Amino acid sequence: TELAHAIREEALRTSALVHNLLEMARLQSGNITLHKEWQPLEEVAGTALQARASVLAAHHIQVQLPHDLPLLEFDAVLIERALCNLLENAAKYTPAGSTITLSAQAQEGYMHIRLCDNGPGVPEAIKERIFYPLVTGRGGGSGLGLPLAQAFVQHHQGMIDCESRPGCTDFRILIPLP
DSSP states (O other): OHHHHHHHHHHHHHHHHHHHHHHHHHHHTTOOOOOOEEEOHHHHHHHHHHHTHHHHTTSEEEEEOOTTOOOEEEOHHHHHHHHHHHHHHHHHHSOTTOEEEEEEEEETTEEEEEEEEOSSOOOGGGGGGTTSTTOOBTTBOOSOHHHHHHHHHHTTTOEEEEEEETTEEEEEEEEEOO
């Protein structure tokens, strides 16, 4: 049973890596079409949290989404994938029992989406290159999650950045409001 579980986990990791590599190649070739629709951010955030529930199980999750957020016109699949990648990174690089907070607010013509954790922060050695492909943090991984998240957000004319210090990592996504 233990061996079967290990094989399954490795197969899932390999599948995710191949999928991310194919997605990165597709993005770099410019062969991507956005399927924009008007929708609430709350639904996409909820779907991302459900999709990553197993990796987030050991963490305290706080969701702070005001009830009066405006609808956004975006490709739900791509924004969900960006959020999933950020959530997965937060779970991977913060200790069990830590808090991960997902929040949003409409301000100054943008939807500000924040994912904050109280983990160890991004190592100083990679802080400048965190969105470069194949750059990984302490625990390994493929190093494609953050570059993909950045590409998905940029395809929406948005931006993503990271502010980090020991005890806090704060990823911010800005998507233009209509």
